[in-house]
Amino acid sequence: MSISITETTETGPKALAAQDMVDPRILAERRDRRLRIVLPITALVAALLLWEFLVWYNEVPHYLIPAPSLIAKTLVTDWSTLMQSAAFTVKLTLLSLALAIVGGVLLGMVFALSRPVEMSLFPFAVILQVTPVVAIAPLILIYVSNTFYALLICAWIVAFFPILSNTVIGLRSADHNLRDLFTLYQATPMQRLRYLLVPSALPYFMAALKIAGGLALIGAVVAEFVAGTAGQNTGLASRILESSFRNEIPRMFAALFLVSLLGILIFLITSWLSRAVLGHWHESEIRREH
Amino acid sequence: MTNFSRLEEAPVLIDMKDVDKQFGNGTVAVKDMSLTIRDGEFVSFLGPSGCGKSTALKMISGLLSVSRGAITVNGHMAGQSPDGNDIGFVFQEATLMPWATVFENVFLPLKLHGLTRRDARERVEEALAMVGLSNFAKSYPRELSGGMKMRVSIARAMVTKPKMLLMDEPFAALDEMTRANLNDQVLSLWERHGLTVIFVTHSVFESVYLSSRVVVMAARPGRVVHDIPQVTGYPRTSDYRLTPEYVESCRRVSAALEGTMDHVDINH
Ligand SMILES: Nc1ncnc2c1ncn2[C@@H]1O[C@H](COP(=O)(O)OP(=O)(O)O)[C@@H](O)[C@H]1O
Ligand SMILES: [Mg+2]
Numbered sequence: 001m002s003i004s005i006t007e008t009t010e011t012g013p014k015a016l017a018a019q020d021m022v023d024p025r026i027l028a029e030r031r032d033r034r035l036r037i038v039l040p041i042t043a044l045v046a047a048l049l050l051w052e053f054l055v056w057y058n059e060v061p062h063y064l065i066p067a068p069s070l071i072a073k074t075l076v077t078d079w080s081t082l083m084q085s086a087a088f089t090v091k092l093t094l095l096s097l098a099l100a101i102v103g104g105v106l107l108g109m110v111f112a113l114s115r116p117v118e119m120s121l122f123p124f125a126v127i128l129q130v131t132p133v134v135a136i137a138p139l140i141l142i143y144v145s146n147t148f149y150a151l152l153i154c155a156w157i158v159a160f161f162p163i164l165s166n167t168v169i170g171l172r173s174a175d176h177n178l179r180d181l182f183t184l185y186q187a188t189p190m191q192r193l194r195y196l197l198v199p200s201a202l203p204y205f206m207a208a209l210k211i212a213g214g215l216a217l218i219g220a221v222v223a224e225f226v227a228g229t230a231g232q233n234t235g236l237a238s239r240i241l242e243s244s245f246r247n248e249i250p251r252m253f254a255a256l257f258l259v260s261l262l263g264i265l266i267f268l269i270t271s272w273l274s275r276a277v278l279g280h281w282h283e284s285e286i287r288r289e290h
Numbered sequence: 291m292t293n294f295s296r297l298e299e300a301p302v303l304i305d306m307k308d309v310d311k312q313f314g315n316g317t318v319a320v321k322d323m324s325l326t327i328r329d330g331e332f333v334s335f336l337g338p339s340g341c342g343k344s345t346a347l348k349m350i351s352g353l354l355s356v357s358r359g360a361i362t363v364n365g366h367m368a369g370q371s372p373d374g375n376d377i378g379f380v381f382q383e384a385t386l387m388p389w390a391t392v393f394e395n396v397f398l399p400l401k402l403h404g405l406t407r408r409d410a411r412e413r414v415e416e417a418l419a420m421v422g423l424s425n426f427a428k429s430y431p432r433e434l435s436g437g438m439k440m441r442v443s444i445a446r447a448m449v450t451k452p453k454m455l456l457m458d459e460p461f462a463a464l465d466e467m468t469r470a471n472l473n474d475q476v477l478s479l480w481e482r483h484g485l486t487v488i489f490v491t492h493s494v495f496e497s498v499y500l501s502s503r504v505v506v507m508a509a510r511p512g513r514v515v516h517d518i519p520q521v522t523g524y525p526r527t528s529d530y531r532l533t534p535e536y537v538e539s540c541r542r543v544s545a546a547l548e549g550t551m552d553h554v555d556i557n558h
Contacts, residue, residue, distance in 0.1 A: 177385040180353050184379055185402040185450075195398070199389045281389045281430055 066250040071257060074250040082239065086258050089220055089235035092148070093262070096155035097216040100163050101209070103156070108167025112197070118168065129161040133219055137226035151223045151235075158219030159212040166208035170201025203282045206274040213266040221259060236262075300328040303454065303486050304350060309359035311345050311512075319345040321511035323359075327488065329453075332480055334497035334504045335490045336543065338551060342512020343490040347456050350488070351377050364453060375403070378447030380457040384439035386431040386446075392418070393427040396446045403450075417449040418442075420479065437468035441475070448479065454486045455479075462492070470528065473500055481524060494547060498539045499531065506543065508550035516546040 048068045054060070055067040062070055075082065107125075111118035137154045144150040174196050182192050224237035236255045243252035278285040304327040311320040320342040327333055335343045348354040349361055352369015361368040364376055371377070386395045396417050400410040418424050421441035431439055440460060447455060457476070461469040477500060480487050491497050497504045498520060506516035522535050530536050 175385060177381045177383065178387065180348075180381075181379065181385065181398075182402065183353060184351060184377065185399045187402045191402055195401070196387075199387065202389070281432065286432070 063247055063249050066253055070250050071253045074254040075257070078251060078254065082236075082254060082258060085234060085236045085239045085255070086262070089217075089224075089237070089259070090262065092151055092155055092220040092224075092235060093216045093266070096152050096220060097159050097213060099152070099156050100159035100212055100216065104160050104163025104208075104212075105167050105205070108164050108171065109193075111164075111168045112171035125161060125164055128157050133158050134222055134226055137223050141227055147227055151220065151227060154223030154226075155216050155219030158222075159216035162208040162211045162215065163205070166204040167201060170204030171197045173204065174200035203278055203284060206270075206278055207284075210267070210270045210274060213270045214263060217259075217263050217266060300330050302326055303329045303331075303364055304488075305362045306346075306350070307360050309346075309349065309361060310357045311342070311349060311354065312357045318511040320349070321513045323512075323514055325505065325514060325517075327486065329486055330484060332477075332487045332489065332500060332502045334501040335488065335507060336492065336494065336497045336504055336547060337507030337512075338509055338547075339492060340512075341507040341509035341550075343507060344458050345512065346507075347458050347488060347490055351379055351456055373403070375450045376453050378450065378452040378455045380440075380443050380447050380455065380460045382459045382462055384431070384436075384443040386439060386442055388431050390430075391427065392423065392429050392431070392434070392442050395431070395442055396449050399446060399450045413449055413451075417445040420448060421445045421475065435468075436464055437472060440464065440472060444472075444476070444479070448483075451483075452485070454488070456488050458490045459492065460489075461496070469496070474528070476500065477524070477526065494540055494544050495531075498536060498543055499526065504543050506546045506550060515550050518543055518546060 052067050052069060055065060066074075107121070111121070133154050136157065137150075140153050141147070141150045144153060178196055179192075182196055187195070220235065221237045224235050225241065228238075228241065236259050239255040240252050240259075243249065243255065275285050279287075304325070306323055306325040309320060309323045310318065312318050323342075323346060335346060337343055345354060349356055350363060350368055352363075352371075356368075364371065366372070386392075387398070390398075393414060396414045397407065397410055400413065401407075415424065415427070418427060421444055423438065423441055423445065426434065426438065426442075431442070434442065443460070455476075461472050464472070473496065476487070476489075479485060487500075489497070489500055501520055502524075503520060504516075504518045505514055506518065507513065508515045520539060522530065522533075522539070
């Protein structure tokens with residue numbers, strides 16, 4: 001995924017903008033920024049047109065590969081069911097991500113504060129992480145009678161680990177001289193946490209958030225695949241399965257399209273968030289002039 | 291001009307008695323160190339790297355415990371000062387919080403002591419003015435040069451109005467001109483605020499230029515081998531670097547330092 005639209009919102013150096021003559025470097029920068037939006041969109045549109053043309057030219061039947069126009073039409077005709085399913089998947093993803101953040105950060109803090117606790121509990125976290133969620137999902141579906149909660153647990157397991165491990169690393173990453181400084185000024189544990197450890201951990205946390213956002217969606221979709229299409233209130237994965245049983249390939253593509261769209265949105269939002277939080281100070285998000 | 295007979299009568303501020311420091315891995319970083327520093331002195335710790343200068347400084351500030359002996363600072367055990375305001379510490383790197391503005395960085399010690407931003411504003415601005423950075427309060431550390439970052443670090447150390455300033459090779463990473471400039475700023479802070487300064491360095495020239503006393507240390511184990519008073523009075527300006535007195539002092543201190551190096555070589 002090479003979408004970097006988010007990089008375009010910032011203005012150039014203010015000092016230069018004040019000059020009457022527009023600096024050629026600023027012009028170059030603006031052009032660069034425009035290209036960053038225009039190029040990917042053009043490429044996408046071109047690919048869709050080519051797809052449309054090839055399907056039409058070769059008369060490919062729509063139950064093999066539907067043309068983009070047919071997928072769009074399906075999106076419109078099936079709008080209400082697809083939206084219901086999308087809403088379900090979004091709810092599942094966001095809720096599991098939120099729980100992963102709360103759980104990961106809290107447990108991360110406990111780990112960072114106490115080595116013995118970390119040493120005792122870390123193996124469990126690793127076991128959860130390395131066991132494929134597809135393999136655990138059937139068990140969870142047996143033990144948890146409410147399907148939504150079962151799905152939630154599956155998605156949570158996937159999203160939880162990166163948050164936990166990065167929070168632990170982040171809280172430990174504070175500069176040792178700054179730690180000494182806080183000791184020298186007799187900072188309370190709370191002050192140390194708030195003013196030193198948390199800001200030091202933030203870049204690690206934001207990196208984890210970007211990963212966990214995508215993983216939560218994957219977890220939500222995979223778990224629903226395992227659960228199968230039971231019940232009314234189900235997500236996009238169920239629409240895909242259902243369409244596959246009924247051989248409704250355009251609908252399958254439409255649902256698939258929505259899943260990808262969700263993934264892209266999550267990526268864009270977490271990237272934007274990371275920039276908003278770290279942009280003014282952390283190397284990873286500072287835009288350098290060339 | 292600082293009157294040295296007055297200095298000799300000044301009260302003892304830091305008293306190290308038979309101090310050893312052995313780390314958990316067995317390294318003896320400091321051995322049998324005894325040293326008395328009086329109020330208002332400018333003392334340099336000079337020695338090759340690894341001779342325990344940083345360790346000594348950290349023990350005085352209470353960041354490290356002693357393995358044997360005792361250190362009193364201003365009448366209290368090291369690190370047990372009731373308000374933690376006595377000591378300002380400047381590290382080799384500027385050690386600023388990259389996420390905070392220059393103002394926030396200098397405000398930190400006061401914030402940790404419970405002052406609100408409003409109550410602290412005047413003192414923070416005063417400290418920034420001391421190092422000539424009043425116009426950079428809103429900048430972030432990454433926008434500053436190495437020398438400016440170091441000045442922020444000094445402002446932060448000065449904002450609590452400490453009695454003592456401990457500096458651990460503060461200018462080692464800076465270029466010659468910036469360093470000379472900052473040396474003069476430190477001297478003028480010391481004179482104007484009646485500070486006591488311990489200045490760790492491995493530059494003979496820097497130690498002679500700045501201090502009223504050069505403590506030469508040797509490694510393996512880290513210990514004091516010479517204690518050389520610098521009798522030239524203050525204020526000292528860059529002209530001092532051209533005087534025969536200065537050259538003679540540098541020669542003496544160099545010779546003392548070289549003695550310690552030979553010793554190290556023999557031990558190897
Ligand atoms: N935390 C530590 N644990 C073990 N050994 C240390 C530690 N800190 C310093 N040392 C050792 O103690 C000796 C003195 O170190 P230090 O005080 O940093 O020297 P200097 O500041 O003069 O270069 C060195 O040999 C160093 O390796
Ligand atoms: Mg050192």
